[in-house]
Amino acid sequence: MEIDDLASTSGEWLRGIGPQSDIVMSSRIRLARNLADFPFIRQCNDIDRANIDSTVRQRLGSNKALRDLTFIDVATLEALDRQFLVERQLISREHANSDGARAVAIDGQEQLSLMVNEEDHLRIQVMKSGLDLDGAWAQINELDDQIEQQLTYAFHEQFGYLTACPTNVGTGMRVSVLVHLPALVITNQIEKVFRSLQKINLVVRGLYGEGTQAMGDFYQVSNQITLGKSEKELIDQVGDVVPVVIDYERKARKFLIEEDQNELFDQVSRAYGMLQTARRISSEETMHLLSRVRMGINLGLIGDLEIPQVNELFIQTQPAHLQKIHQSALSTDERNIERANFLHRNLKSQDN
Amino acid sequence: MEIDDLASTSGEWLRGIGPQSDIVMSSRIRLARNLADFPFIRQCNDIDRANIDSTVRQRLGSNKALRDLTFIDVATLEALDRQFLVERQLISREHANSDGARAVAIDGQEQLSLMVNEEDHLRIQVMKSGLDLDGAWAQINELDDQIEQQLTYAFHEQFGYLTACPTNVGTGMRVSVLVHLPALVITNQIEKVFRSLQKINLVVRGLYGEGTQAMGDFYQVSNQITLGKSEKELIDQVGDVVPVVIDYERKARKFLIEEDQNELFDQVSRAYGMLQTARRISSEETMHLLSRVRMGINLGLIGDLEIPQVNELFIQTQPAHLQKIHQSALSTDERNIERANFLHRNLKSQDN
Numbered sequence: 001m002e003i004d005d006l007a008s009t010s011g012e013w014l015r016g017i018g019p020q021s022d023i024v025m026s027s028r029i030r031l032a033r034n035l036a037d038f039p040f041i042r043q044c045n046d047i048d049r050a051n052i053d054s055t056v057r058q059r060l061g062s063n064k065a066l067r068d069l070t071f072i073d074v075a076t077l078e079a080l081d082r083q084f085l086v087e088r089q090l091i092s093r094e095h096a097n098s099d100g101a102r103a104v105a106i107d108g109q110e111q112l113s114l115m116v117n118e119e120d121h122l123r124i125q126v127m128k129s130g131l132d133l134d135g136a137w138a139q140i141n142e143l144d145d146q147i148e149q150q151l152t153y154a155f156h157e158q159f160g161y162l163t164a165c166p167t168n169v170g171t172g173m174r175v176s177v178l179v180h181l182p183a184l185v186i187t188n189q190i191e192k193v194f195r196s197l198q199k200i201n202l203v204v205r206g207l208y209g210e211g212t213q214a215m216g217d218f219y220q221v222s223n224q225i226t227l228g229k230s231e232k233e234l235i236d237q238v239g240d241v242v243p244v245v246i247d248y249e250r251k252a253r254k255f256l257i258e259e260d261q262n263e264l265f266d267q268v269s270r271a272y273g274m275l276q277t278a279r280r281i282s283s284e285e286t287m288h289l290l291s292r293v294r295m296g297i298n299l300g301l302i303g304d305l306e307i308p309q310v311n312e313l314f315i316q317t318q319p320a321h322l323q324k325i326h327q328s329a330l331s332t333d334e335r336n337i338e339r340a341n342f343l344h345r346n347l348k349s350q351d352n
Numbered sequence: 353m354e355i356d357d358l359a360s361t362s363g364e365w366l367r368g369i370g371p372q373s374d375i376v377m378s379s380r381i382r383l384a385r386n387l388a389d390f391p392f393i394r395q396c397n398d399i400d401r402a403n404i405d406s407t408v409r410q411r412l413g414s415n416k417a418l419r420d421l422t423f424i425d426v427a428t429l430e431a432l433d434r435q436f437l438v439e440r441q442l443i444s445r446e447h448a449n450s451d452g453a454r455a456v457a458i459d460g461q462e463q464l465s466l467m468v469n470e471e472d473h474l475r476i477q478v479m480k481s482g483l484d485l486d487g488a489w490a491q492i493n494e495l496d497d498q499i500e501q502q503l504t505y506a507f508h509e510q511f512g513y514l515t516a517c518p519t520n521v522g523t524g525m526r527v528s529v530l531v532h533l534p535a536l537v538i539t540n541q542i543e544k545v546f547r548s549l550q551k552i553n554l555v556v557r558g559l560y561g562e563g564t565q566a567m568g569d570f571y572q573v574s575n576q577i578t579l580g581k582s583e584k585e586l587i588d589q590v591g592d593v594v595p596v597v598i599d600y601e602r603k604a605r606k607f608l609i610e611e612d613q614n615e616l617f618d619q620v621s622r623a624y625g626m627l628q629t630a631r632r633i634s635s636e637e638t639m640h641l642l643s644r645v646r647m648g649i650n651l652g653l654i655g656d657l658e659i660p661q662v663n664e665l666f667i668q669t670q671p672a673h674l675q676k677i678h679q680s681a682l683s684t685d686e687r688n689i690e691r692a693n694f695l696h697r698n699l700k701s702q703d704n
Contacts, residue, residue, distance in 0.1 A: 262689055263632065266632040266692070269630065269631045270629055270630055272629060273630070274622055274626070274629075276625055277622055277628075278618055278622055278625070279614060279617045279618035280614050280617075333614075337614055340618070
């Protein structure tokens with residue numbers, strides 16, 4: 001598998017299936033793991049990093065269950081390809097921008113991703129469509145077991161898995177659910193919801209991780225602390241709260257419909273029209289409009305478009321994706337024009 | 353001919369033909385005339401007004417050239433029908449809103465309109481598509497001669513035709529050209545153009561006459577003073593200046609294209625998209641967007657729409673027209689929804 005092959009496919013998490021997939025885009029669990037035989041990344045020199053990279057590749061290659069993973073050498077990738085992997089949620093922005101030997105291993109469905117030499121030696125991730133933390137857990141637990149057959153993890157009897165950052169010590173687990181909350185944004189209730197989540201030690205971020213403003217009304221809800229908690233407790237903490245957030249969002253949508261259905265229909269329809277007819281459009285505006293359209297489909301206000309298609313457009317209209325699809329580097333202004341062309345081609349109304 | 357028959361047709365002036373019809377919507381000449389045997393309208397009682405009305409109908413009916421004019425009894429019309437005639441430019445807002453016996457006579461092409469008992473006993477109007485003041489003059493001059501064979505005008509050797517308002521004394525003529533100046537608006541040059549026109553005693557108004565803000569970037573350029581000038585001088589005054597205004601508008605369009613063609617294309621295309629997809633839209637926004645689309649067609653940026661269709665939409669989306677087409681009275685909010693439906697039906701994209 002080559003990087004360029006990915007551009008024409010889309011990850012399993014965009015398929016719009018699974019429980020509550022109208023509001024929950026994806027469920028993700030990642031485990032931070034370190035190898036007992038090497039110093040933490042921060043203490044590694046270039047040779048250590050190269051050794052970790054080659055050791056992981058070699059050992060996992062000899063495991064039948066892991067053999068089908070494709071290793072991509074992130075260190076030698078062009079900046080554009082690294083950004084492309086960030087946009088697909090396969091590597092973190094930090095992994096894209098750091099230095100030295102590093103890699104990512106992925107499966108064909110892009111459900112699994114294994115970063116080598118990120119903040120920890122290994123960052124294992126499983127991503128599922130919809131609200132499916134149990135499915136993600138079953139899959140990542142199995143994956144973790146297979147890896148542990150090949151590599152010796154840094155583990156402390158009392159503290160659990162040892163990690164570069166203290167906030168990850170213990171299970172090394174982060175549980176994240178990516179939710180789409182346009183109605184809570186429109187009704188100005190989103191801040192209130194966030195404050196409630198922060199009180200119970202959950203973190204809310206935009207689609208592309210820390211420091212990114214929430215674009216397209218997508219928010220990642222995830223746990224902040226792992227130490228002293230079991231995997232099940234962490235999954236339950238997020239898994240119990242997300243349905244409450246979903247319920248708030250559904251109530252807000254109901255309110256918008258009851259308050260003024262025509263107004264909502266107008267907003268949704270215009271957003272769809274704008275995406276179809278703009279000739280120059282920024283990534284930010286695109287996500288804003290796609291968000292309206294996505295909600296509109298869920299509310300039955302748009303008939304000729306499906307959720308998976310919209311989910312894909314969120315990713316495909318990102319800067320690196322646009323350039324990969326266009327097969328050449330583009331300036332910001334060129335991207336804005338190409339993005340509009342891309343949307344125009346992909347959203348041609350089918351109903352007339 | 354019934355009022356309701358008009359709703360399914362459109363006036364000759366909307367056909368988008370004639371010289372400079374990309375920028376000039378229509379050319380209009382009106383003559384104010386009064387009958388020598390009656391007091392001015394302001395001094396008339398109800399019986400006088402009724403007598404004027406019946407005298408005009410009777411006398412014109414016996415003239416072969418005028419026999420085909422249809423008389424509509426404005427006094428007995430519903431408010432909606434009166435507004436409908438205002439929107440079609442067949443009667444003035446004042447004529448619609450005044451009291452007592454009054455009428456309008458029109459021909460099948462809506463080129464001619466003859467208001468009875470407006471500010472003057474007779475207000476004769478000829479309206480042509482494009483910049484065609486000579487054509488309008490030839491037609492109205494002939495019409496005026498025919499009418500004068502049937503009725504004795506109030507005429508003073510020295511002053512000329514006598515009128516209710518001193519500004520009309522002399523020829524009683526107003527020459528108006530309706531121009532579409534979106535690029536001068538976008539480039540903030542419109543005020544400068546207006547000031548130049550005012551210096552040479554021309555008046556600039558919005559589409560629907562005095563006191564109306566210019567909607568859809570349409571402006572009526574007309575003469576202010578008639579006393580002491582011949583018909584030819586009045587026609588030349590407007591006729592000489594309009595080509596200069598047209599030239600400014602063309603230069604502004606050229607500037608917009610050269611400065612940033614993509615930006616212009618984006619604005620035009622989005623305007624078109626908004627008109628196609630809005631589900632609730634005000635008359636003001638509609639005219640604003642139609643204006644962009646009209647310019648876009650002229651610049652070759654929109655392929656599947658013609659100028660006459662857009663010209664008609666300007667009129668058909670006016671409040672009274674919408675209600676006539678919908679065949680029932682509608683509140684403002686209902687109109688905004690019906691207007692969006694009407695635009696949606698009439699602008700279905702043909703190119704996909």
